[in-house]
Amino acid sequence: MNIPYRPIVWTIAGSDSGGGAGIQADLRAIDALHCHGASVITALTAQNSTSVQRVEAVSPTMLNAQCQALAADLPPRAIKTGMLGNAAHLMHIVEWIERLRQQHGAHPLVVDPVLAASSGHSFADDALLQAYQTHLLPAACVLTPNRQEAARLAGMPPLHTDHDVEACARRLQYHPQQTVVITGGDCTGSQSQDYLLSPQAQGWLNLPRVDTPHSHGSGCSFASAIAAALAHGHPAADAVILAKMAVQQGLQHSYAAGSGRGPVHLSPGFAQHPGHLPALSLQATPAPMQAFPRLSNPDLGLYVIVDSADWVARVLRAGVRTVQLRIKNQSTERLRSEIRTSVQLAAAAGAQLFINDHWQLALEEGAYGVHLGQEDLMQADLPRLAAAGLRLGLSSHSYWEVCRALPIQPSYLACGPVFPTTSKQMPWQAQGLHNLYYWCQLLSLPVIAVGGLDSSNIAAARQAGAAGVALIRAVTESRDPEATIQRLQQAIQTAQPDMQQPLPAWANPCLPGGNTLSARG
Ligand SMILES: Cc1ncc(COP(=O)(O)OP(=O)(O)O)c(N)n1
Numbered sequence: 001m002n003i004p005y006r007p008i009v010w011t012i013a014g015s016d017s018g019g020g021a022g023i024q025a026d027l028r029a030i031d032a033l034h035c036h037g038a039s040v041i042t043a044l045t046a047q048n049s050t051s052v053q054r055v056e057a058v059s060p061t062m063l064n065a066q067c068q069a070l071a072a073d074l075p076p077r078a079i080k081t082g083m084l085g086n087a088a089h090l091m092h093i094v095e096w097i098e099r100l101r102q103q104h105g106a107h108p109l110v111v112d113p114v115l116a117a118s119s120g121h122s123f124a125d126d127a128l129l130q131a132y133q134t135h136l137l138p139a140a141c142v143l144t145p146n147r148q149e150a151a152r153l154a155g156m157p158p159l160h161t162d163h164d165v166e167a168c169a170r171r172l173q174y175h176p177q178q179t180v181v182i183t184g185g186d187c188t189g190s191q192s193q194d195y196l197l198s199p200q201a202q203g204w205l206n207l208p209r210v211d212t213p214h215s216h217g218s219g220c221s222f223a224s225a226i227a228a229a230l231a232h233g234h235p236a237a238d239a240v241i242l243a244k245m246a247v248q249q250g251l252q253h254s255y256a257a258g259s260g261r262g263p264v265h266l267s268p269g270f271a272q273h274p275g276h277l278p279a280l281s282l283q284a285t286p287a288p289m290q291a292f293p294r295l296s297n298p299d300l301g302l303y304v305i306v307d308s309a310d311w312v313a314r315v316l317r318a319g320v321r322t323v324q325l326r327i328k329n330q331s332t333e334r335l336r337s338e339i340r341t342s343v344q345l346a347a348a349a350g351a352q353l354f355i356n357d358h359w360q361l362a363l364e365e366g367a368y369g370v371h372l373g374q375e376d377l378m379q380a381d382l383p384r385l386a387a388a389g390l391r392l393g394l395s396s397h398s399y400w401e402v403c404r405a406l407p408i409q410p411s412y413l414a415c416g417p418v419f420p421t422t423s424k425q426m427p428w429q430a431q432g433l434h435n436l437y438y439w440c441q442l443l444s445l446p447v448i449a450v451g452g453l454d455s456s457n458i459a460a461a462r463q464a465g466a467a468g469v470a471l472i473r474a475v476t477e478s479r480d481p482e483a484t485i486q487r488l489q490q491a492i493q494t495a496q497p498d499m500q501q502p503l504p505a506w507a508n509p510c511l512p513g514g515n516t517l518s519a520r521g
């Protein structure tokens with residue numbers, strides 16, 4: 001029998017007798033993200049959909065007994081804290097986090113500093129606030145305050161502008177490995193906007209606000225979903241994006257229970273809708289951008305990456321019709337000459353030629369398109385490239401890179417490395433055919449495969465739905481590049497996209513390490 005594996009996630013939080021928020025929401029969110037939720041209840045609330053009527057912290061003995069029982073049998077892969085009751089509870093929890101780290105190794109900690117209920121009831125006195133600041137926030141891997149909580153924790157006046165929010169996130173980031181998400185759950189407006197400051201990425205995550213009064217528990221669910229995604233090994237920025245997608249679907253499926261705000265309802269499948277992918281931009285409200293032109297031939301087929309105009313000429317002669325010129329470390333003069341010659345050769349052959357990195361020279365030499373990495377996006381003049389009619393290919397390795405790429409409306413997206421490669425050093429592990437299939441099916445623009453592709457796996461990449469298969473070594477290190485190109489072309493032509501597989505629940509993580517922080521750093 002194949003017994004499914006579910007990482008264990010602890011939620012340390014208060015019970016909401018109304019079933020909308022707190023522990024009750026946390027366990028539903030953790031379940032929706034395919035984890036097993038274990039709970040440590042810090043306080044009972046007598047609460048319904050309209051108000052919190054009474055709060056009673058559990059005894060320290062009971063708090064410790066719950067942690068002890070779980071530690072002995074169900075050690076966590078990630079922990080989420082919510083409402084903590086009082087400062088003494090917080091100190092016990094900090095001790096448990098340190099003990100768990102010593103016994104079972106470090107695990108990511110998500111701190112959702114619940115300082116007040118959305119109905120207005122305050123859950124935090126000054127002692128608790130100070131204990132957060134001194135002991136728990138420095139231990140967090142991810143911190144998820146809303147704007148009011150963020151301002152209170154940072155000792156700042158109310159956050160009115162985008163700039164205030166960004167400054168507050170920086171103040172709450174105790175060290176660069178930490179992720180701070182200041183959520184916009186307590187704001188209004190047509191967009192749901194969260195500010196993300198993480199080791200991997202920073203910027204505003206935007207999704208259309210779901211028009212529903214039933215949003216009870218969305219903050220708790222968001223933080224719990226982050227913890228669950230971290231428990232699966234997703235890097236923090238991706239965990240935040242997955243959680244936002246889950247809450248978006250949860251809001252769309254929310255329902256009325258009681259006469260007040262009903263609960264969000266998170267469920268599996270949230271990452272199977274492209275509409276749930278938030279846009280990631282440096283501005284909260286980015287200026288509208290001109291889309292990049294579509295490819296003349298969206299079936300990119302065999303896509304060969306080479307490093308000289310001589311190679312461009314050679315692969316064009318062998319029949320390749322998608323080529324990239326990727327030259328590193330050359331003088332501008334030499335680069336210009338290689339680009340100019342390649343552009344002329346490709347135009348004469350009716351081929352789609354992409355210039356890697358050197359977007360200014362590509363513009364000046366009238367290239368068909370450019371291929372850029374995400375680290376190039378800050379420097380490149382994208383509006384100018386789009387206005388000049390150049391096609392744009394973007395590299396992408398993760399959710400946050402996809403979310404940053406999509407608002408730019410590129411001509412294609414490259415998913416890589418699909419298989420291990422020695423042609424480029426990078427922190428990413430191979431994404432595999434699983435992720436390639438997922439991204440090809442999920443996104444509506446052409447997705448190409450890159451990294452470790454050769455005649456043994458090119459058909460599989462095509463079956464996964466790749467609009468093109470990009471490769472270097474399989475051609476440039478071949479003893480007979482022309483014959484190899486013929487073989488690869490044939491394999492590509494025979495393989496048909498196989499859409500029969502179910503769409504995976506989500507893409508697998510492929511950035512190793514980095515999510516673990518302990519109570520004492
Ligand atoms: C088709 C294709 N996909 C990905 C890359 C990688 O581009 P980039 O991230 O810009 O890295 P470098 O190639 O510049 O090292 C690519 N070149 N082509």
Ligand SMILES: Cc1ncsc1CCOP(=O)(O)O
Nearest residue numbers: 416421423451452471472473
């Ligand atoms: C440039 C690049 N970007 C992602 S993988 C890769 C190299 C692909 O080279 P190879 O086909 O030799 O594995």
Ligand SMILES: [Mg+2]
Nearest residue numbers: 356357372373
């Ligand atoms: Mg590049």
